[in-house]
Amino acid sequence: MNILIVTPHFHPENFRINDFALEFVKRGHQISVLTAVPDYPSGIFINGYGIFKKTRENYKGIHIYRAPLIPRGSGSNLRLALNYISYVIGAVFTSLFILRKKLDIIFVFEPSPITVGLPAIFIKKIKRIPICFWVLDLWPESVVSAGNLKSGLIPKLLNPIVKFIYHHCDKILVSSNGFIKSIVSKGVGAGKIEFFPQWAEPIFRPVEKKCELLPKIIPKESFKIMFAGNIGEAQDFPAILNAAKLLKSEKNIHWIIIGNGRRAEWVKNQIIEYGLQDYVHMLGRHPIEKMPDYYALADAMLFSLKDEYIFSITIPAKVQSYLACGKPILAMVNGEAANVINDNNAGYTCVAGDYNTLAYNVIKMSELENSDLEKLSANSLQCYKNKFERDVLLNKVENILKNQIL
Numbered sequence: 001m002n003i004l005i006v007t008p009h010f011h012p013e014n015f016r017i018n019d020f021a022l023e024f025v026k027r028g029h030q031i032s033v034l035t036a037v038p039d040y041p042s043g044i045f046i047n048g049y050g051i052f053k054k055t056r057e058n059y060k061g062i063h064i065y066r067a068p069l070i071p072r073g074s075g076s077n078l079r080l081a082l083n084y085i086s087y088v089i090g091a092v093f094t095s096l097f098i099l100r101k102k103l104d105i106i107f108v109f110e111p112s113p114i115t116v117g118l119p120a121i122f123i124k125k126i127k128r129i130p131i132c133f134w135v136l137d138l139w140p141e142s143v144v145s146a147g148n149l150k151s152g153l154i155p156k157l158l159n160p161i162v163k164f165i166y167h168h169c170d171k172i173l174v175s176s177n178g179f180i181k182s183i184v185s186k187g188v189g190a191g192k193i194e195f196f197p198q199w200a201e202p203i204f205r206p207v208e209k210k211c212e213l214l215p216k217i218i219p220k221e222s223f224k225i226m227f228a229g230n231i232g233e234a235q236d237f238p239a240i241l242n243a244a245k246l247l248k249s250e251k252n253i254h255w256i257i258i259g260n261g262r263r264a265e266w267v268k269n270q271i272i273e274y275g276l277q278d279y280v281h282m283l284g285r286h287p288i289e290k291m292p293d294y295y296a297l298a299d300a301m302l303f304s305l306k307d308e309y310i311f312s313i314t315i316p317a318k319v320q321s322y323l324a325c326g327k328p329i330l331a332m333v334n335g336e337a338a339n340v341i342n343d344n345n346a347g348y349t350c351v352a353g354d355y356n357t358l359a360y361n362v363i364k365m366s367e368l369e370n371s372d373l374e375k376l377s378a379n380s381l382q383c384y385k386n387k388f389e390r391d392v393l394l395n396k397v398e399n400i401l402k403n404q405i406l
Helices: 016-026 077-095 114-127 141-146 153-167 177-184 237-246 264-273 288-297 317-324 336-343 355-366 370-387 390-405
Strands: 002-006 030-036 056-059 062-067 105-110 131-135 171-174 193-195 223-228 253-258 280-284 300-304 329-332 347-350
Touching (some): 016 030, 016 062, 016 105, 016 390, 062 077, 105 114, 105 390, 114 153, 131 390, 223 288, 223 355, 237 264, 237 300, 237 329, 237 355, 253 288, 253 355, 264 280, 288 317, 300 317, 317 329, 317 336, 329 336, 329 355, 336 347, 347 355
Parallel strands (some): 002 030, 002 105, 030 062, 131 171, 171 193, 223 253, 253 280, 329 347
16 A cells, blocks of 8 residues: 555654554555654754755655744744644645655644545545544643633634534544543444554563662662653643652652653752652653563653543553553543552542542552552553554454545
8 A cells, every 4th residue: 555644743742642653654554744843852853854954765664754834932832833733734734745656645644633634635635545544642632731721712613623624534533532421422323433542563572671770869778650742731740749748658669750851940840849859750751661660660650641632532552551561550540541450450549639539559660569550561461452452453443444445
């Protein structure tokens, strides 16, 4: 197949679509990518890239076309809006250089914004080829929650755009079953929608501990809880730090935070204000290739999402990477993600925002016998193999794309 991937993010940014594209090249397919000048997660163009720098690339057999855009900057609502709009305009213009290529199908990767579908529709109209759209972020619900926008004006403005995009897609894949109701409510037939969850990159697997990676301030024999990923509004760090504050007297419990994001500076300041410097450790952002080594240092992996409807129907990508590494999980979250953990006995959960129960669960897990902790680890890994195995999912989507072309 000659597949055009339309995505706002691609290599050197770390997104699941990179692994998708590389695997499809290995399977003998011709892959082209229409994406943007990379600016994630820092909000500024990655070194070596720019509006007029490296706009065309060949990465391991993948032909990349980069559209100019306004970088996301600090991530304010205005700056994000300009980033999204400029990508659509830039991608439509850049697509003119792709139209002469032989293409069989368009695959849209939508981690946000949904407007990534607009350039794809432009190309579809000219090339008369189908679109398969992978929804990882549900609009307008997610933009309303992330921006704390309580006014009904935003959904009213966005809903017609969302409906227009869904209407022009031939197949819609959803990363969570919880998305289906919203999409159907916008006039999409249920038969057009299929559940297709995310997977973890092949590097995520159980590995041996490398204790030299552990800062000296963290005792090797302590119970270590690790959060890895974006440090943003959605992750509810006020509640996480409240749980850490409740356990301040538990000298054996240490919290490790790996990543960066809009709330990182605030988290750093709160750690100092609460006097948690000896027990909560921010290790910064590290390359994805190093993450399994860091996961191996943890006794449990942590994730949290705020008490918002959109997050209750979402399965964050970090869940799959935690499971693939066979780690027990501590979660402060509602809905779909909590169900995955509870149904497979892969850890302990509490409802979103309930830092008292999170603290209780930390103590409970820290007091488990090694054999019981190992059972949670085994359950976690088995859950991944049963529900999120990479090759099984990629075989599934390959068949979906082939069927759309027939």
